[in-house]
Amino acid sequence: MNKLQKGFAVLLLTVSGVVCAQELPYSEGPVSVVTRVKVMDGQFDNYMSYLQKSYRPVMEAQKKAGNIISYSIYDASPQGPSDADLYLVVRYANMASFDGLRQRSEPVALKVNNQTREQANEATASRAKMREILGSEVVRELVLSP
Template identity: 35%
Template sequence: MKILAGAALAAAMALGCAGGVAQAQTAERTYDNGPVWTIGYVETKPGMFDEYMAYLNGPYRALQEAGKKRGDILAYHVLQVDGQREHEPDVILLIEFKNMAVFDRSLNELDKDTSTAFGSVVKSNQAAVKREEIRVLRGGLTARELVMMGK
């Protein structure tokens, strides 16, 4: 009797789960893929905020503007965090890309961009090492925006 009751319970649960799956499959999708965002969290070292902002207004900006000119970058923003705590970012970098395909550019194309902004790939690498003196990267992420459809 216990075996029969257990089997009946298992069957009822399986049917209940299957019904939920069927219902989920009939839900109409109300969104589509939108642009892709990268978000970078940066903590400037004490007394180095203005120097980091000079970098952002120089080579960083040149790279973003080149991306906009190509049509790969839709927008970019630099945000200042108010009231951050120790070891938290005080600058957030947002870049909006048209799609994921932008990330599949060849290394030669990327080298051309960095050479334009920094003078050469070697100088770009040296500048990257030097930036470690003025800031600490505190993480980041890449996320796709979902664009709502209808109504």
Template identity: 35%
Template sequence: MKKNARYLSILLLLAVYVSANCFAQELPYENGSVWDLSFIKTKDGKDLDYLKDLSKNWKAIMEEAKKEGLILSYKIISASAVNRDDWDLLLMTEFKNYAVFDGMDEKFYALATKVMGTEEDMDKLMVNLTEMREILGSKLGQEIYLK
């Protein structure tokens, strides 16, 4: 009986040692910045109109957000849609990390009113945008850097 208890104790110590070493292993990557990705499908014949609007309004907001330190960068990726339900523009906004999203809605609202004008002006713009594009979805993703 004492022999079994001794073996059990040794097995428990071994299990604790092995599990501690497993958790202490270093990750094979480092976390990078966080990207907000918006998948856009422009409506037929409205792609240039939408790009003109992005150039005028979205770019102005993004540049101001960069100046204020709210974002790191922004990009647009254009791609051919492979079917009628696919996106053709990807709007990408880079943030330092997930922590910066605390209070971000209020900060971006204040920034948008500063750049765009009144809430009424922004409402008109939103109505105009719905005639040019459809937002298929959006998601957040974090860059990782392999070691």
């Protein structure tokens, strides 16, 4: 390495060290999974009843087990006929919460609903007459520094 290359390497290491040492104006917060739901015509009350009787007890048990932080249900005003009119939001502590999540959460849900995996799959399929899942998105809260 010649003197110019050595000087450039030292400068690069110095600058990258300064950049790494600077604090970011935010920190990474909790992670949410936002599921977009289109409720079928005439099925809103039926779907809300399902959420009250089945979804809520499972989410409460998941909170108690430490698998989630919280959950929320949001009503929305769709802009078009194929837009979501309901959002299900589940908050997790961080991205690491997703490691092994199915192995931790599935037994909790099956126990709460007193179901086998096959029965749970059938129940999920039967809800298709009440709603269509349009998709899910994972978002992370960014908490601004004081």
